[in-house]
Amino acid sequence: MSKKDPISLFHRAGHGRSSEDVALQIEAAILSGELSPGEGLPSERELQDIFGTSRGVVREALRALKEKGLLEIRKGAKGGAFVKQMEVAxxxxxxxxxxxxxxxxxxxxxxxxxxxxxxxxxxxxxxxxxxxxxxxxxxxxxxxxxxxxxxxxxxxxxxxxxxxxxxxxxxxxxxxxxxxxxxxxxxxxxxxxxxxxxxxxxxxxxxxxxxxxxxxxxxxxxxxxxxxxxxxxxxxxxxxxxxxxxxxxxxxxxxxxxxxxxxxxxxxxxx
The missing domain is CATH 1.20.120.530 (GntR ligand-binding domain-like)
Incomplete structure (x- = not known):
């Protein structure tokens, strides 16, 4: 999925503001180039396991990154969260x-x-x-x-x-x-x-x-x-x-x- 195994890219989220921590870790991986445009993130279930959080926390983090324009969420059998190419517009x-x-x-x-x-x-x-x-x-x-x-x-x-x-x-x-x-x-x-x-x-x-x-x-x-x-x-x-x-x-x-x-x-x- 990425240049590195997702487990090595991320660590368990801290307590308190877990969704913010998850979002910051994924954003950092995108901005550093560890995750490239078009590249898919692990499934929500896998992200739950990686970060040690609930599905709600993961979804909130993905939603925040989508609003920032860093991710796009695709539906269907081949859907999921993908790194978005930043558009000039x-x-x-x-x-x-x-x-x-x-x-x-x-x-x-x-x-x-x-x-x-x-x-x-x-x-x-x-x-x-x-x-x-x-x-x-x-x-x-x-x-x-x-x-x-x-x-x-x-x-x-x-x-x-x-x-x-x-x-x-x-x-x-x-x-x-x-x-x-x-x-x-x-x-x-x-x-x-x-x-x-x-x-x-x-x-x-x-x-x-x-x-x-x-x-x-x-x-x-x-x-x-x-x-x-x-x-x-x-x-x-x-x-x-x-x-x-x-x-x-x-x-x-x-x-x-x-x-x-x-x-x-x-x-x-x-x-």
């Missing part, structure tokens, strides 16, 4: 939920996004393929075309802006940045983006997107970083000009790179 969703339920001031989120974007941009220039960079430029130019329409489709603008951010982070070829960016994008899902609501900010934002994409494609890190910095100057100015009283209740202005953010009590206090 689940990681991003958890971080998105954390961001949604904690009311961060706008400046804290903007500061975080700017520092991440600067690192991602440098990596994108160094690692991205010519084809992917060209696609980023094409997308930015398409964004500019949408923004210059007489009556811009705000939903389409928001979706394309979101996709451009994901394209950019994929150029960096680092899955951790991609997970975090995905969480930020889904965590502040809103299509009426602050920077696109006012014509002047909208024009400046899309022009800056095009400049950023072209600088990345041309391998010009200083120009690209200058454009990133300018984007956040626009964003901070936009937040200041709008003021918290102009934002929908319970939404925190967080960036989706030209994005509109959701603001909560802390951000309103920070105004």
């Amino acid at each position: 689940r990681v991003s969703e958890s971080l998105a939920l954390f961001l949604k339920t904690n009311n961060f001031a706008p400046e804290r989120l903007i500061e975080f996004r700017e520092s991440m974007d600067r690192t991602v941009t440098v990596l994108a220039i160094a690692r991205g393929s010519a084809e992917a960079k060209s696609a980023l430029v094409d997308g930015a130019e398409r964004l500019a075309g949408l923004a210059m329409a007489e009556s811009p489709d705000m939903h389409a603008l928001g979706e394309l802006d979101r996709e451009l951010n994901l394209q950019l982070v994929r150029l960096a070829d680092n899955p951790i940045f991609e997970w975090v960016m995905g969480a930020v994008q889904s965590g502040f899902s809103s299509y009426d983006y602050a920077l696109y609501e006012e014509p002047a900010y909208r024009a400046a934002t899309v022009a800056n997107w095009v400049e950023t994409a072209r600088s990345i494609a041309e391998g010009e890190p200083q120009k690209a970083l200058s454009s990133i910095g300018h984007h956040y100057v626009l964003l901070r100015r936009c937040v200041r000009d709008l003021g918290p009283e102009s934002l929908p209740a319970n939404e925190l202005l967080v960036e989706g790179d030209a994005g509109r953010y959701t603001t909560g009590p802390e951000s309103q206090k920070a105004g």
Whole structure:
């Protein structure tokens, strides 16, 4: 079943919080690689014997690990508890939920996004393929075309802006940045983006997107970083000009790179 006999992986559970002890031992074996994704655990009866506990304790421990996303429970003749491959979407969703339920001031989120974007941009220039960079430029130019329409489709603008951010982070070829960016994008899902609501900010934002994409494609890190910095100057100015009283209740202005953010009590206090 595993690289080691289960008896050598685990020891009898302590008294008191037995289910927690069982769960911690199994979790440790998964995180250490002793139990691999797709690998099945011993049956509930075997786990009872190994840990010296009741079936109820074992089931409670397995249920807790399932809720954490570490195990999946399969039914049927070949069923049982199996180590689950951690999904990127689940990681991003958890971080998105954390961001949604904690009311961060706008400046804290903007500061975080700017520092991440600067690192991602440098990596994108160094690692991205010519084809992917060209696609980023094409997308930015398409964004500019949408923004210059007489009556811009705000939903389409928001979706394309979101996709451009994901394209950019994929150029960096680092899955951790991609997970975090995905969480930020889904965590502040809103299509009426602050920077696109006012014509002047909208024009400046899309022009800056095009400049950023072209600088990345041309391998010009200083120009690209200058454009990133300018984007956040626009964003901070936009937040200041709008003021918290102009934002929908319970939404925190967080960036989706030209994005509109959701603001909560802390951000309103920070105004």
